[in-house]
Amino acid sequence: MEHKCDRCEKPAQVHEVRIKNGKKHEIHLCPECAAAEGYGSTGAPTAPQFAKAIPVPAQAQRRRITSCSTCGLSIAKFRHHGVLGCPSCYQAFEKHLEPLIARAQGGATHHCGHIPERQEGHMDRQLQRSKLLKKLNEAIAAEQYERAAEIRDSLQGLGGSVLGGEE
């Protein structure tokens, strides 16, 4: 099957499949967009490439999701039974679930309780990551590319992709 570029709809030539927490996530890009995103280049992406990459919403958020790609549960089936199929459904159906959960939970949309010990490090990393991304954006906006490169190295040191999400 021929894929179109996730960014501009031209024929995609660069394909990447990421498996995270058992969930398959595919990326398809045309040569131009791939270069802009830093794919295929031998060096690290440049600061302006970061700037372009960071605000780009994930494909899943732009497209209307009707079923969970991990377990196959459809939104119609969820609406019928009220029970989700797997942990990834929370991500797949986030836009649908958000108002539902808020209504059932007195308006709350964020967890404030116990965090499992093995997740604490992960939470710290997430926090650090979002702080560094904010600094990176600021550095790019101020055209401080040397500083941006340092921040990029720190981000890579956290173990995740600079483009967003963990590998």
Add this chain to the structure above:
Amino acid sequence: MVGPLDNDSWLGASGKDWDIVLSSRVRLARNVAGVPFVGMASDPDRNEVVGMVRRIPMFAGNDADLTWHEMENMADRDRRMLVERHLISHQFADATFPRGVAISKDQRLSVMVNEEDHLRIQTLAPGLALREAFQRVSEVRDEFESSIEFAFSPRWGFLTACPTNVGCGIRFSVMLHLPAIRITEELGRVRQAAKDLDLAVRGYHGEGSESVGDFFQISNQITLGTSEDDLLEEFLGAVVPRLVEYERHARTVLQEKKRVMLEDFVHRAHGTLLSARLLGIDEAIKLLSRLRIGRALEVVGSPDLSVIHRLLLNVQPAHLCALSGTSMEEGEETLAARAEMVRNALG
């Protein structure tokens, strides 16, 4: 086979508000990361979860506190006994896929594996003892967390099959005895208060069951946006006292303004329980409920509350079947065995 319930501490309500709060329960819902939720899982997935749970250190060794029960191999009567003791749910007893339950020696802790969520960890305690129950459930939770990675999202917290349980995945409940509110026709106030406070009101046997004998199970519905400690403090500090106060007020009204009526229905209940030759389950629970308020308000001087509590359990079909050898169906033989058991216990 499910052993007899020989631990009286399970049945004896004591401490603060003992006359109204029968028992406390704390339940946690957890799912294993990377495995489909139970409803969507394959049997190999479900067996994998069972295997993970059975490998955790709490089950190891001869002196392990928890005993594992495979549900598929368990007799129907034994499964019903566990439901009647509130150690498993109806849905769990009736399911047909791989699942099991771990139960502690004192029968106050149970871990259902493959209920709606992979794990339902719950602790029970007599009377108003939510703090103790929460303490114990937290210890068990930590044991599990050191061996199993649970499905967790930084935003949503613990991910549960039903999104209404997401976040802390915790349910605090109390079983309340509210007969005076019913008699003084103030039940509407309780239902309104429950609505205002985001509470779920269920019957004696939990979700989907009717209230029999004026026993109500009250629990929090909010599980997101608040910590477990804050939920507990609110439930314990604001919710339970408010409902207890309604019942206490109604009991005062009964004692001061409707004393004869109170004495009449308590003595009638006591008399029937002492004399009946055939007792249906709903009638037995209703009469025991009236005897219980009569005992709490000292309309009658006996029996001990623990005797009433034991009967509330033993008159139920599976327990009666285990104790008297009768069928679990409500036929004449069963009704007669129930009446005889009650007469012997109260006589």
